[in-house]
Amino acid sequence: MHTHEKILKRMSSQLIWVVIVFIITTLVEGNRGIGEGCSPGDLRGLASFKDGIQIDTSGRLTNWVGHSCCKWEGIICDNTTGRVAEIRLPGFISTQEFLFQSQMKGRLSPSITLLTSLEVIDLGGLTGLAGNIPPEIGYRLPKLRKLYLYGNILTGAVPESIGKLSELEELALHENRLSGSLPPSLGRLRNLKVLHLYSNQFSGIIPGSFTNLTNLIHLDLHSNSLTGQIPDRIGQLQALKELDLSNNSLSGKIPQSLTNLTAISVLYLDTNHLEGAIQFPSSSGQMASLGFLRLQNNRLTGRIPLSFGYLESLKRVSLANNHLFGPVPSTLGNSLALTELYLDGNRLSGRIPKSISQLSGLIALSISHNLILGPLPQEMSSLQNLQMLDLSFNRLNLSTIPQWLAELPSLSRIFLAGCGIQGKIPAFLRTTPSPIQELDLSANHLTGSIPEWLGSLTQLYSLNLSKNSLVSTIPHSVTSLNDLGVLDLHSNKLTGTINQVFQIGHRFSDGSLTYIDLSDNSFSGGIEQISIGSQIGIQFLNISQNFLEGRLPISMGRLKSMKSLDLSYNKFGFNLPGALGNLSLLETLKLQKNHFSGNIPNGFLKLRKLKELDLSHNLLVGEIPLGKPLSDFPESAYSGNKGLCGKPLTPCKL
Ligand SMILES: *[C@@H]1O[C@H](CO)[C@@H](O)[C@H](O)[C@H]1NC(C)=O
Ligand SMILES: *[C@@H]1O[C@H](CO)[C@@H](O)[C@H](O)[C@H]1NC(C)=O
Ligand SMILES: *[C@@H]1O[C@H](CO)[C@@H](O)[C@H](O)[C@H]1NC(C)=O
Ligand SMILES: *[C@@H]1O[C@H](CO)[C@@H](O)[C@H](O)[C@H]1NC(C)=O
Ligand SMILES: *[C@@H]1O[C@H](CO)[C@@H](O)[C@H](O)[C@H]1NC(C)=O
Ligand SMILES: *[C@@H]1O[C@H](CO)[C@@H](O)[C@H](O)[C@H]1NC(C)=O
Ligand SMILES: *[C@@H]1O[C@H](CO)[C@@H](O)[C@H](O)[C@H]1NC(C)=O
Ligand SMILES: *[C@@H]1O[C@H](CO)[C@@H](O)[C@H](O)[C@H]1NC(C)=O
Numbered sequence: 001m002h003t004h005e006k007i008l009k010r011m012s013s014q015l016i017w018v019v020i021v022f023i024i025t026t027l028v029e030g031n032r033g034i035g036e037g038c039s040p041g042d043l044r045g046l047a048s049f050k051d052g053i054q055i056d057t058s059g060r061l062t063n064w065v066g067h068s069c070c071k072w073e074g075i076i077c078d079n080t081t082g083r084v085a086e087i088r089l090p091g092f093i094s095t096q097e098f099l100f101q102s103q104m105k106g107r108l109s110p111s112i113t114l115l116t117s118l119e120v121i122d123l124g125g126l127t128g129l130a131g132n133i134p135p136e137i138g139y140r141l142p143k144l145r146k147l148y149l150y151g152n153i154l155t156g157a158v159p160e161s162i163g164k165l166s167e168l169e170e171l172a173l174h175e176n177r178l179s180g181s182l183p184p185s186l187g188r189l190r191n192l193k194v195l196h197l198y199s200n201q202f203s204g205i206i207p208g209s210f211t212n213l214t215n216l217i218h219l220d221l222h223s224n225s226l227t228g229q230i231p232d233r234i235g236q237l238q239a240l241k242e243l244d245l246s247n248n249s250l251s252g253k254i255p256q257s258l259t260n261l262t263a264i265s266v267l268y269l270d271t272n273h274l275e276g277a278i279q280f281p282s283s284s285g286q287m288a289s290l291g292f293l294r295l296q297n298n299r300l301t302g303r304i305p306l307s308f309g310y311l312e313s314l315k316r317v318s319l320a321n322n323h324l325f326g327p328v329p330s331t332l333g334n335s336l337a338l339t340e341l342y343l344d345g346n347r348l349s350g351r352i353p354k355s356i357s358q359l360s361g362l363i364a365l366s367i368s369h370n371l372i373l374g375p376l377p378q379e380m381s382s383l384q385n386l387q388m389l390d391l392s393f394n395r396l397n398l399s400t401i402p403q404w405l406a407e408l409p410s411l412s413r414i415f416l417a418g419c420g421i422q423g424k425i426p427a428f429l430r431t432t433p434s435p436i437q438e439l440d441l442s443a444n445h446l447t448g449s450i451p452e453w454l455g456s457l458t459q460l461y462s463l464n465l466s467k468n469s470l471v472s473t474i475p476h477s478v479t480s481l482n483d484l485g486v487l488d489l490h491s492n493k494l495t496g497t498i499n500q501v502f503q504i505g506h507r508f509s510d511g512s513l514t515y516i517d518l519s520d521n522s523f524s525g526g527i528e529q530i531s532i533g534s535q536i537g538i539q540f541l542n543i544s545q546n547f548l549e550g551r552l553p554i555s556m557g558r559l560k561s562m563k564s565l566d567l568s569y570n571k572f573g574f575n576l577p578g579a580l581g582n583l584s585l586l587e588t589l590k591l592q593k594n595h596f597s598g599n600i601p602n603g604f605l606k607l608r609k610l611k612e613l614d615l616s617h618n619l620l621v622g623e624i625p626l627g628k629p630l631s632d633f634p635e636s637a638y639s640g641n642k643g644l645c646g647k648p649l650t651p652c653k654l
Contacts, residue, residue: 037067038077042084045114046075049087052109055128058102060089076120083117085143091125091151107131108154113140120144124172125151132156133173138164146170150196153177158197163188170194174220177201182226184209191215198222198244205229206245211236220244222268227251230269235260242266246318250274254319265313270320270342311335318342320366325349328367333358344368344390351375357382366390368415374398376405385410392417392440401441406432413438417464424448425465435459442488443467450494455480462486466517470494479503486515490542494518497525498543502535511535519544519566526550532558542566544590549573557582564588568614571595576620578603588612592640600624600644616640623652 037043046069050061060073069084070077076086093100105128112121113134118141123129129152137144138161145167154176162171163185170193171186179201186195187209195213198220205228206221213219216237226248234243235257243261246268253276254269261267314335324346332341333355340363348370356362357379365386372394381404389411397420405411406426412434421444429436430453437459446468454463455477466488473496474489482505498518505511513535523546532555539561549571557579559565564587565580573595580589581603589607592614599622600615610629614637621643624630631647638644645652 038069041114045111048109048111053104053106055105084115086120088122090122103127110134120146122148124148135159138162148172150174160185172196174198187212194218196220200224215239218242223247230255240264244268247271264311265315268318270318272322275323316340321345330355340364342366346370354379362386364388368392370394388413390415409433415440418443438462440464452477464488466490468492476500485512488517490517491520494521498523499530502530513538515540517542521546528553537561539563544568546570552577554579566590569593581606590614592616594618613637620644
């Protein structure tokens with residue numbers, strides 16, 4: 001009793017205090033009229049935002065009731081004006097206890113512009129926010145500093161008015177379905193530091209006005225449909241550290257002014273239609289004097305290459321998949337910060353410059369699919385940190401894999417396809433300082449056998465020895481390659497059975513194999529006895545064009561991840577197992593040119609994702625099961641089976 005009284009007393013005195021504080025704040029902030037409540041505009045804006053959302057898996061909006069919006073989750077008010085300053089409801093929620101990807105489904109209400117004191121809107125990564133960016137945003141939210149609407153399904157254009165948000169520092173609209181051209185008014189956002197518009201459907205040119213964004217640090221426009229040239233004056237963006245314009249349809253030359261971007265550390269211009277030589281004449285005095293030194297060092301005459309050498313902060317560069325030609329500039333060796341360099345898929349010629357050996361921090365180098373000539377400079381042996389090297393498909397004509405390459409201390413991913421390598425698979429690959437994870441020696445002239453020691457490359461994830469002249473069986477040791485995910489041995493002269501492939505990585509856990517291509521060899525024997533144990537993650541299996549025979553194992557129905565199965569051009573026979581109908585993800589099924597007999601199982605009607613089917617030239621009989629997808633394939637999918645009838649072939653006779 002006694003204590004109850006005390007508590008009641010304390011409560012009532014607290015209540016008095018609350019009332020006093022309430023009165024004071026009401027007096028002080030009388031202009032708002034409703035005490036702790038929000039400004040009516042803020043409240044209306046937030047209410048209609050909430051109304052627009054049908055699903056909120058985070059549950060954050062359920063507590064948005066009453067008038068005290070400053071206390072709502074995700075809302076931050078300015079503590080002097082009481083106005084809503086920030087809406088922070090990102091999809092990805094991370095607290096000390098948990099990480100959680102939440103979703104909001106619904107429409108972004110244009111009434112969000114009623115919150116006229118907003119400085120930060122973070123509605124990024126909610127994955128389900130639809131609608132447009134409100135056209136009036138630029139007129140209504142003059143204090144906006146950060147606008148994150150990325151990772152949603154917004155459509156429409158970026159409103160021109162956005163150029164009026166003069167305080168804007170970060171604009172992240174990437175990964176939506178926005179379209180139209182980029183408004184030149186964006187170039188007026190002098191305070192902009194981050195501009196992420198990538199992975200949308202923007203078209204048209206990169207407005208020249210963007211070169212006025214002199215405070216910009218990150219500019220990322222990749223994976224849109226932008227055309228035209230990179231603005232000539234891009235070099236004015238002196239603060240730029242990361243520039244990604246890749247995967248668009250940009251054309252023309254890489255502007256010379258790019259070499260003025262001295263702060264740049266990431267430069268991705270790959271997968272466009274950029275052209276020209278990576279070289280042009282000297283212009284600015286500053287560059288020339290810098291260049292003079294380097295010219296001497298590198299014995300170049302007359303011309304200064306578009307030298308990454310001037311870009312001393314450059315760490316990651318990709319100019320891949322363009323139409324660039326001319327030699328790889330030797331001044332490249334001056335970009336000492338370089339860690340990743342991708343020049344693949346161009347028409348670069350000449351030799352790899354010796355100066356590349358100065359890039360001691362280089363981790364990844366890809367120059368595949370060019371016209372580079374051999375031999376490789378021995379100096380490359382000093383690339384102590386190189387982990388990935390791709391020299392595939394050039395005019396290197398290496399004849400042999402240089403031994404120094406196998407001695408690079410960090411190299412674990414080696415791509416030397418189409419390099420004119422002859423002879424046996426060299427044994428020194430067995431003892432590389434860093435265990436090999438990926439090895440591509442395809443499309444060479446390798447002879448001899450697949451070595452037994454292959455099984456000791458225990459970290460091997462991907463092996464491509466296709467398109468050589470290897471003659472042997474697949475050594476049983478492959479079964480110990482527990483991490484193998486990709487095995488491509490197609491188009492060799494390999495013999496024996498293929499059972500061991502299905503035992504790869506059996507012992508401990510589910511296998512990691514997803515891709516197997518053994519096609520176009522001379523494998524023989526049956527596969528009925530193979531046990532599909534842990535290899536249930538296989539998505540692609542091609543064993544076509546061999547001499548394999550016998551029944552298909554029922555256990556094939558366990559390969560639930562299978563998307564593409566090609567058993568064509570073998571001597572398989574007997575009935576087709578109905579269990580194949582269990583492969584519900586199957587998109588491609590090729591069984592033509594075998595000796596399969598009996599009916600097409602009704603279970604095949606369950607293959608709803610099937611896009612490509614070929615059962616032609618077997619001994620199948622009876623009615624083709626009627627219905628999707630089987631009836632929709634052309635006659636040619638079934639032709640050459642004398643006993644088949646029914647749609648799409650001629651109707652069966654009763
Ligand atoms: C207002 O909020 C800011 C940031 O949360 C804080 O640093 C400041 O002390 C607060 N001012 C008052 C008067 O409460
Ligand atoms: C860049 O800004 C200046 C000064 O405001 C202006 O005169 C010029 O037209 C702008 N450039 C572009 C390409 O919009
Ligand atoms: C390139 O952009 C297209 C859309 O324009 C996209 O579908 C594709 O995934 C992008 N590719 C890469 C490698 O980012
Ligand atoms: C590079 O910057 C210098 C100094 O700011 C300037 O004089 C020169 O014109 C610029 N070069 C290019 C090609 O934009
Ligand atoms: C490649 O090198 C080998 C051996 O050095 C030589 O016999 C062959 O003619 C060369 N092939 C080409 C296309 O240059
Ligand atoms: C293996 O190499 C061949 C020839 O270079 C290529 O066509 C094939 O796509 C590669 N296989 C895989 C799985 O990448
Ligand atoms: C399977 O391999 C053969 C021969 O290498 C090739 O012609 C065929 O296109 C491949 N099948 C699939 C589905 O990729
Ligand atoms: C696989 O297919 C067979 C034959 O159609 C059927 O009896 C069996 O229940 C299926 N198994 C699963 C797991 O769907």
